[in-house]
Amino acid sequence: MTLLSIILLLPVFFAIHELEEIIMMQRWVSKNRSTLYDRYPKIGFIIRLMEKVNTRGIAIIAAEEFVIVSACTFATAYTGNIVAWYCCLAAFGIHLVIHLFQFITWRRYIPAIVTSLLCLPYCIYAIYRISGLLTQTEFILYAAVGIAIGVINLLAMHFVVGKSTCKYI
Template sequence: MEYLYLLPIVFMIHEFEEIIMLPTWLDKNKAMLYMRFPFMKDKVDSLSNAPVFALTVLEEFIIISACTVMSICMNDLTVWYCCLIAFGLHLIVHIIQFLVIRKYIPVIVTSVLCLPYCIWVFIQVKDYYTLNETLLWGFVGVVVCVVNLLLMHKISPKLWSWMNGNNRT
């Protein structure tokens, strides 16, 4: 079960690429993204703010780490499994984004490098859960992840503003 400890580490390796590379890449590619994906303008703008984005990543890291520790302490993989499935699907979404945009995006390198870990671990734990349980926990993980991400994209700019003494947002 040593592979449980790796999830927060693998997650952060991927997120470091996003935190470091994505804001600059977005600034350079905003015009193309706005033209091709006008419905994503607000999302692109919010991801361009590195400190705000980093706050969201920090919160996600705390959740993944807490779920990992809880699973280890309780000897129950369920909450960790939800995180693993959601993270693996997150990586697949980035690969699809790369294929749709058809040019380098700062998340592709670590998505390709981290996905084999997710697949390998998924194979390691496949006998712990039935197909229906896997689908259920995968669904739960994705729903929690999406709701959390939507909330954090709203909260992080306000938190960052508050942290910098601007209480008007």
């Protein structure tokens, strides 16, 4: 598989993963709401954030993130500079690992675990394939940048979408 093919697959894997979250998240949060608050009282603010966003809102957030991932991917394909793409890949990979830890902690299905397990091998292989293109310092720095931007964007989108969508639509 060529490096270009690996680069162009990121939006595909991202979309597949986000689709599972879009389909399953609202129903799962509603079903597990009280247990989430009981087991994880210290992250009540995150649970409240998740409750404010309905399926339409999750789809809006996923679409916005997909546009960013796709733009970075196509910029990389066009210019050959992998930094923006790697920032997205690193943020996506960490996102998947977080789902894996959530699944281990929760000990039963969580939205996105199925596609996390399917997408993680791609992320690992993609990182392996670009390992000679960045220094170790660049890998760490750009991963941190990608994760920071991803977290800030996700929180901002949850805030905006949570205010603009009704939970019951």
